Amino acid sequence: MIISLNWLKNYVDIPKDIDPSKLASLFLLHTAEIEKVVREDACLDKVVVARIERIEPHPNADKLKLCFVEAGQGRPIQIVCGASNVYVGMWAPLALVGARVSWHGEKMVTIEHSKIRGVESEGMLSAPEELLLSGLFKDDGIIDLGKTGVPFTPGQNFRDALSLDDVYLELDNKSVTHRPDLWGHYGLARDVATFLGSIYRDEAMPLPALANDFPLSVKVDDSSICSRYMSVAIDGITVGESPWWLKKAVMGLGYRSINNIVDLTNYVMWDVGHPLHAYDLDKTGSGDIHVRWAKSGEKIVTLDGKERELNESMVVVATPDRLLLLGGIMGGKDSEIGASTRRIILESATFDPAITRRTGVALGLRTDACIMYEKTLDPERATRAMMKFITLLGTICPGARAISNTADIYNHHYKVDPIFFSPEFLASRVGIQIEKDFILKVLHSMGFGTIEVTGGWRVTVPSWRATKDISISEDLVEEISRMYGYDNIPLRFPEASIQPPADDWQRILLRKTRDAFVSLGYSEVYNYSFCGKQEMALGKDPEESYLRIENPVSKEHSFVRRSLIPGLIANIEKNYRTSASLSFFEIGKTFIRESRGDRTDKTGLESLPLQETYLGLAVTSPENETPFFALKGALAEYWKSIGVEAEYREDSAEFVWNNPPRTVSIWVGGKQVGYLSEFHPVIARRLGIPTRVGLAHINMDACVESFSRVSRRYKAVSLYPTVELDLAIVVDASVTWKQVSDTVLASGSGLVRDALLFDVYSGDKVESGKKSFAFHVHYLSSEKTLTLDEAKSAEKEILEKLEKGLGAVLRT
Structure with a gap:
């Protein structure tokens, strides 16, 4: 975003002695990052206005000319020039001897009295790039000052003649994404006035005279698509070239000057910080304005001449028989302002930010209006933008007058509840005491209202900061701190007692469990937390005891698991053909519907199923070994490695897949935590598994308490072999x-x-x-x-x- 220093001065007094670079530094410290400072008059010393009186061919070069110009020197000045666009009577900038210009827009050179192909030249008629004014003038060759419409006298200082004394600050857009009030000079000036301690001039916008000569009506189908929609019909329009002040203002911001009406909408957009659009009333076909969702397949030719197909997620402005505008993005070609336009409908609307952004991205059409609407603009600015346009329109089209009442559909007012704020709260956040007078001065300068209450103030938030910016006390801390200057806040390390972090015994236990079984040669597997009816058939639990997934990834994964064992059995089934010895373990959650956890769903009405962490083990061994005992030995190593004593008790089969003669329950700390068993051979044969399978299922959450109480003594690892x-x-x-x-x-x-x-x-x-x-x-x-x-x-x-x-x- 480009900021004009002269434009800011319309709203705030900026000291004449302040250097632009210093102002940029203040911007950085208090408001936003400035990427570049550009002086408009960087190459304008010793540049004057000259009129070409006579042109002769160069005696020694076919492509060069001799221009004799009047530059207030009391005599014609001879200039050798190679531009093709010069003509007798042309007004052009002349760089006199001693002027420093940019040679073809590249390196800086000093103009000297010289001979070019044997003919003396006493200066240089200048092109835009040579004076670093390419953004302001688009001439292909020498700048033709006659196009500006400004009267000149020979020898007049070029800078003064066209008021080319501005300074442009290029502001980093991303640093003001959260500040919709800063998208315009009107809002920026308020911040500048605050950090400079200057007076902010909030100009009054008088309501123009209205009439009922034209029936204008507005309908907004859905209040969510447009916070506010205002429009007014205006007659007496004369479309033509913009006056120099308007042309210079919009071109200085990087726009192409189109005509006085379009230029004025762009000017007001960057003045007030609110987009406008003007339709040719006689091309709309009606004064019945309809703001609605687009219909699927509808098409509009936008101002860039491209036909765009719309869908139902986009917003349009239309009359009964045609589309006028792609909401918040760009107007339609059919209602474009042209030389024959005599009546317009002026639109000042606040379109929804999310819809506008989505539409812009979908169509690949990112206009400045679109970018501005995305920031969530203050609907109150719509009134100011309309009044500003009408006021300025009277100066460039004196015959213009409103021929309708203002149609105003106001769907959504942004409002934030008053915020309690106190010096003590501020000090608790920034670490220093800031004087009350300074706090109040900043708040009032920024447009906040304050009412003194016990212990502090009740602060009211202005509409332009209420859209998505200021809502809590910490936001006010930021406002005061940045205006006070973060560089003025002493650097101090936070004072806090450092406490050793509490041991997360569950995390430690799970890590040691993984390490232990990996060291024993087991492979860790990660199975889905989902299961299907095939896995459910391995157990004795009815289907209704399983939680069904509302939107399963597949029919085979329609439920959440109650045990890790079915998944491990599936791992054995898929891999036993490749190896006679398989050792798998998994650590994961199970979901028991009959028991409830301490977490609730998003409605807060129902607690979630108990979700405990389990260790599952599955082992196969060659025929001459018993996997039940191999697994029991591995568990003995595991319990020893974590320092927990486990007890095994004979128990009946808890699950259908357990083989009762080889099933024991596992007890830790006086609580049953799981079981160790052998997979039932009948089920194994049914699944096509020819080998014995040892299984274990252990509740790790139930082991945490015993693990946390283990007295740990460490000794050095022996250097010798076993x-x-x-x-x-x-x-x-x-x-x-x-x-x-x-x-x-x-x-x-x-x-x-x-x-x-x-x-x-x-x-x-x-x-x-x-x-x-x-x-x-x-x-x-x-x-x-x-x-x-x-x-x-x-x-x-x-x-x-x-x-x-x-x-x-x-x-x-």
Whole structure:
């Protein structure tokens, strides 16, 4: 966005001695980032207005001419010129000897008294790029000042003759996206007045004389598409070239001057910060204006000459028989202002920001009006924009008059409840005390109202800050702070006591669980939280106990799971052909409809199902090994790694897929947390799984409490290798594996690191009433490398204690 310094001066007194670069710095500190400062007169020293009196051919060059110009020097000045657009009587800028210009818009050069192809030249007739005025003049060659309509005298200072003393500030748009009030000089000047401490001149806009000579009516179908729609019919229009002040203003902002009416709508848009549009009344076909949703397939030819097909999500302004405007974007070609226009309908509307943006993106048509509407404009500005246009129209078309009343459909007023604000609240946020007088001065200068109450003020928000900008006390803190100057607030580190973060025991437990099973050679899987009737058939729960998904990704995933086991069984089913040994684990949520969690749905009326985190395990082993015991051994390693003691109790099958003879419940801290079992062989055969499958399902949430209470002692990892010996013993059938394991771990002269059960046998090869346990026993010393004899000596001690305590004998 380009800001004109002279334009701002219409509303605020800017000290003459303030440097534009300094003003740009103040803008940066208090309002928004300025990307560039451009002085209009950067190349205008020693440039005067000259009139070409005579043109002769150059004696030594066919493409050059000798122009004799009158420049107030008391004699004709000879200039060698190569431009093709010069003519006798032409007014043009002349750079005298000593002037510094941009040579063909590139490097800066100083004009000297010189000879060009043997002929003296006392200056240079200048093109737009040579005076850095390409944005203001579009001449192909020398600037033709006659097109400006301004009277000149030879030798007149060029800068003064056309008021070319402006400074343009290029403002970074993204820094004012949240400030719709800054999209226009009228709103920008208020911020400038505040940070400069100057008076803001809020000019009154008198209501023009209205009439009922033309029946103008407006209908807005849906109040959501347009906050406000105003229009008025005006007669006595004379379309022509804009006066220089208007042309210079719009061209200085980068616009092409079209005609006085179109230029004036653009001028008011960047003055007030609110778009306008003017229709040729005699091309509209009616005064019945209809603001409505577009119909699918409707087409409009916009002012850029392109036909655009619309859909039902877009807004149009229409009369009964034609489309006039694509709402908030661009007018239609059929109602364009032209040289023959005598009557217009002036529109000042506030279109919905979201609809406008969506339409602009869909059509690839991003106009300045579209960009401005996207910022959520203040509907109150619609009145000011209309009144400003009518007031200025009277100066360029003296015969213009309103021939209708103002049609005004006001659908939505933006309003923010008063905000309580106090110096203490401000100090708590910025860290320093700011004087009350300064706070009030800033608030009043920015247009806020204040009523003193106990402890502070009740602040009312002006309409131009209420659309989406100011709504809470912290917003007022920002207003005061930026005007006070963030650079004036001392840098101070926040004062706070640093507390060590509380341990998230669940997160720690889940991390250690993953590490433990990965180290044991298990592969982690991630299955969908969804399931279908095939997975549900593995269990005994009825379908109504499962939560149905409202919009499932597929029919096979229409419910949310109650267990991780069906997903793990599916993993085994898909992978067992590639390997006889599979070890999978998954950590994930289950959804139990009968139990409720402590979270609620978006309505707050119903609590969500209980969602607990479970560990699921599935293991297959070669035919000569039992996966139930392999998994039990892995779990023993796991419990040991996290320091939690687990107990196994005989239990009936909780799920249909469990094999009752090999199903035990798992207890931790006096609570049942899951089960360890073998997949039922009948179901396995039905699914085509030829191997045994060990399963475990453990509620991790139920283990967190015991895990958090573990007393953790750390010791260095031994530098020496372990010695592994297998130990198989025969004991009475009533002896449990845990009794054997505890005895083994407590024996062996402190050299036993662990004992992993890998087989249980009862059959022909052992006596009746007896059974066999087989363990992998690991021996380790923290002081030296154990020899095999030392490990066997420890094994002998273990056997003696097993024989004495449990009546065990070595199986041979």
